[in-house]
Amino acid sequence: MSSLFELVLLAPESAIENLGEALDALDALSVSVEDADALTPAEQALFGEPGMPPPKEGWQRSRVQALFATEAAARDAAQLLQAQDFFDGCEVLGVQPVAEQDWVRLTQSQFDPVEITPSFWIVPSWHEPPAAAQQVIRLDPGLAFGTGTHPTTRMCLRWIAAQGHDQPRVLDYGCGSGILAIGAAKFGARHLDAVDIDPAAVEATRLNASANHVQLTAGLPDAAQGVYDLVLANILATPLKVLAPLLCAHVRECGYLVLAGILSRQADELRAAYSPWVSLSVSDEEEGWILMTARKA
Known part of the structure; x- marks a missing residue:
């Protein structure tokens, strides 16, 4: 080991x-x-x-x-x-x-099923899904960020679940474990691109997608091509500010941008960074972290 x-x-x-x-x-x-x-x-x-x-x-x-x-x-x-x-x-x-x-053994003892909504759960492979679970992502803790235990991940997945089947083409930028792309697939997305600067995250995303019977394209950032109905980025505030023009360019007209990894006190600086392209608003908050979303005019 x-x-x-x-x-x-x-x-x-x-x-x-x-x-x-x-x-x-x-x-x-x-x-x-x-x-x-x-x-x-x-x-x-x-x-x-x-x-x-x-x-x-x-x-x-x-x-x-x-x-x-x-x-x-x-x-x-x-x-x-x-x-x-x-x-x-x-x-x-x-x-x-x-x-x-x-x-x-130590890691497994620390991870139980995670409730996103009463009917949507993240479940490690060594657990049975709860009886109320209608949608399940099978995901074990691994080498890439995103197990569903962090508030930023849960808020993104809650947003995806609430929106339903309105985003057929989705980009998960900074995909980590691929959990957000997989979540989007569970709620109807048909074309999924997941990109990350870390090759280990790309491989983790491919493996997790396969385990969840989800088809997607995973690669380094240059694999993101064209415009999308939904662009998800759960990173941190500083890289999100740097990436503002790139991420906004990938959002089609009337498409959605969903950003996480932001502390509540950083809301104004994110709004300012993205103001040339979209008008961000806080749509969820948990444990000091916020979810910021926008719809491109």
Whole structure:
């Protein structure tokens, strides 16, 4: 069984919440925070009451350790984090392999079926679908982002389920595991393109599509061709701003653009970035993350 890799960061207390949310969005398998000054005269006591959250998210100087499935995923996460505004004052200490364990058993124990709507569920292969499930995506945790457990993924899938069968031609940009393209197929999309800069994500998408009996074209970003009835992009705010002209160019007239990976406080900057082409609005919110959508005039 191959090793996992740990991204180690040094961060001030003020950055811990944003770092944790971003690492979650980047599909870190686990995130831990400890006092970087432990066992020194600068060590701080930080304890909460039993059954209550701690009084602070982190220490004045916190050591953040995030576990990833591959070295490439850990290094990509480090690069993306360093591009974020909230990374100011933080430092990447390194990426290192961690000792091998029975990670398959550990990971399986942490993933149960995920409800998107009462009749639409994401179900790992080792679980039976709930009795109420009319639509099911079979998806196991893997090397690419998107298992249905993160709020950004759930909001995208809820939007797809609510829209029904109105988007026959769909682009999933930054597809990760391919979960959004597969979800669109479950609700009637007939032509599906899924693209990602990570070849491992492209392969994961192909495998997951096959497991769900979905036909799609998966490839690197240049595989996205022409215009689509629906363009989905669940990434992070900074790359979404950079990609604004490209993503909008792929949306046909009267087509939909759905963006996720955005914190609620980033709504105005996304609206401004996309204003030359579409008028974005917040259509869903969960745990501090928002879904922004637009229909192209």
